[in-house]
Amino acid sequence: MGAASLVALLRYSDVSAWWGYLQQPYLWRVVRFSLWQALLSSGISLLIAVPVASCLMHRRFVGRALLLQLFSVSMVVPTIVAILGLVVVYGRTGWLHQVFGVNVPLYGLTGILLAHVFFNMPLAVRLLLQGYDLIPAGQWRQASQLGFSRWAAFRWIEWHYIKKALPGAFVLIFMLCFSSFAVVLSLGGGPKSSTLEVAIYQALRFEFDLDKASFLALLQVLICTLFAVLVYRLAPVNRQDASVLGQANYSVRDSTGARSADGLALLSVFVLVIPPFLAIFDPIFSKVFLQTLQSFALWQAVWVSLKIALPAAFVSLLLGVCFSVLARFCMDRAYLSRLPAKIEHLGNMILMVPGLVIATGLFLFLRDLGWGLQSSYWIVVWVNAVMALPFVLRALMPVMYQQETRFRNLYLSLGVRSWSRWCLEWSLVRAGVAQALGYALLLSLGDMGVIALFGSQGLVSLPLYLFQLIGSYRLEEGACVAVVLMSLCLVLFYLSSRFIGGASHVKH
Template sequence: MKHFLWQAPTWLGALIYLGGVFAALVALLLQATPSDWGLSLTQSYLWRLIQFSFTQALLSALLSIVLAIPVISALYHNQFLGRRWLLNLFAVSIVVPTIVAILGIVIVYGRQGWFTSLFGFHFPLYGLGGILLAHVFFNLPLVVRLGLQVYGLIPDGQWRLATQLGLNRWQAFRVIEWPYLRRSLPGTFLLVFLLCFSSFAVVLSLGGGPKSSTLEVAIYQALRFEFDLSKASFLALLQVSICLALGGFVFRYIQPLQQDASLYRGAPQLRRRKRDFVVDLGSLMLAAVWIVPPFVAVLTPIWSAEFLVALASPGLWQATLVSLQVAIPSGLLSLMMALSLVSLARGFLYLGCSRVMRYLEQSANLVLMLPGLVLATGLFLLLRHTGGGINNAYWVVVWVNAVMALPFVVRAIAPAMLQQQQRYGHLYEQYAILGWIRFKLEWSAIRKALAQGLAYAVLLSLGDLGVVALFGSQGLETLPLYLYRLIGSYRVEQGSSVAVVLVLLCVALFFLITRCVGGRDVTN
């Protein structure tokens, strides 16, 4: 294993990841002028940005947590027709392209949307209300799935004892469920807060003006419209400082779950009351009404004549080709970096360096504290100083998308690879089985995890709008950027057709990757 640690391929992916992050941060530090920082900090506009960024992230995280808790309990305690379908829909909503979900929300809650037509009441979509609506759409399913994993860690003996004592649902929640949830909720809350604090596409599309702008959008405007590099660097460093402070609290004080729990575990038999049934039904209906309509709204244009007209547009297929040229290399690069980090982690675990192993695992989560737009800004400044500039925008987009998907890929592949290390690591070391030979021996056991990680990375890159919006031009226009421009020019019907194509492309790629790489029996 010592020889394995010093093999160049093992370190290559980690160096590409950590070296790129370090270079981006150094470029930001070199560009920023400290003499302007004091002046910037005295501007009321900056403090309004910070205040709104904190406010919308705090409210989004609170709403997501509060609404998710009864949904988690209802899904865990009830087995019903459509439960697995609802859980799979929650999984899809986590990785669905952001701009597609935004379009669905606009169709449902916009001025001429379904909500207005049905109730005769216009929901104020553009502003804080729309941002909260979209953030809960994305983060409620995430909190539910994380919460169900926490429930899966509750020992069966506690449920058997609760059944013998005749506890009802509320008593069981207070005595058994809440202590487990209470330990995990701070980390979940801060994770959702960080995701919302660094949100870009949602705020850019639904912000409605300067009053509802965030630091992330201000960085984009400083580079894209003002080309004020010093201002963009200052805002990026300010955002990084805030996110690192919050993220450091997460990884310093919140203990991660140590085992993988099933989302489909059977429900315990507790004493049920009519009140419990009403609360469960109401919670599940609220979650379904919040999540399902935007998906339905996006898919309705497939039956219209406008869909066929949109398919004949050359711009659509050019954007599709560019999206594939970005998403597939980005997914492969993300998988390579994840394999490198996890391989190093299990190598140090074998040597007894468990602390180094944990640091390597947690390094993948570093990007949760470094927004993609910040990394892209730093790399753009670095390339500009070296003479590359906008000509290397493609590689910047590929690398940043790969890095932003890294936490999801590591989470997907780490359990399977660490399990192989625990079972057969000593045999591999004893017989000096290293490198490609070891990978081939482990392939059948880890291929499903690799397929899931690769699929997540490709889909997340395919739906990215933030980084490509910064560098987007006629030569680098992906489907999300093409869709955003259609919506911005009020061509919503044509945009809906493009959204259908993007969703179908995501489904097709997910199916192909999981079947071709993971085998026939791979599941979501």
């Protein structure tokens, strides 16, 4: 899909003009900044995520389940809403300035890093916890019997599995940050803090320069591909252990140092993640909130957002299930055993192609067929579905692999196939399916990239409506719209968990 859209865009481009772009100093400044902020964001997110994941693995405390649910939501919270929360906390007149008198340079690299860590640190924690799930219970039992300290357990047991999960997490977060659009557009603060994705948007939206847009898109794909290939070539293989049927809680020797380290890890979470969430809901007590709820434009935007998010989420889930089933089919055959990892990587590669490029290429292709602007809605739906696919695969692949490893021989001996197999596994995989659908719903609901390019008078979603309010300096109304958007996200995520994942999934 990404390749086809890029080819459609290249058809309308003059390749001879590309040499001129290579000689522009502005281009290389944008490339350097894109790489620098993506590397910093990925490194900081993982540096914080490792001790937080270890703390959540070993500690059981009041609010732990709620914190994990919050991490799930913060990974896919609408970007423009999170940015508004960050402004309330770290802005010139924000909470941090009012309480401590501290001014944070929010517009520029600092603000971009704060926003990326807010989004990606919880994502990294969830990915690392999946790595912890691969540790056989026997290793924890033996560590407990030998009296391992937390550091010894981390060194001899945890790190062996964490280091296998880190490369995949690093590549995913790097590509998300490298192709960041709404964060840089809102908090960049000017041309000095521009990324390739923003440059592509400017080339398409304001100049409609297909030559420049196709060149920048190809450059971004090339950089991301080289980076991903390099990391995956050096990364160790992360395999599912068939003995992992459920983690037993075997405690290791505690110490003051371990408690202090866990306290600092949790403090970083409460400083970086919790305040922006609280700030988002602050306007609910204002008089403007009730007035905003009476606006027809608000509910029209809600309806448009739901019209986009619901079909996009189900299409993305269907694509994710197809990828997972295909990968699982290859696991059962020795001559195809290398393909499952390749299939998963292929699903992640869609992040290399900018969503704006996919949308523009698809638009040009449909225009050649005579469908033109009336296809804008379906373009937005399809691109949102495709861009959510990496998150859907992250939720689906581990549970699907686990069932394949556990029960493959039993299925083969009993002749259980296709639909019968799915019915037997549903109770075991439904939590992963619910999480995948929830991710796709929230990502599609909060999209501000494709809708910013194709949005029109009849196609204004909640994020675009919010961005328009902020752009016209109606900040109080914008804050109230952010509350509505965030509330809608929480409700949809809960409904997905409750009715697909089941009651037990909601509790845990």
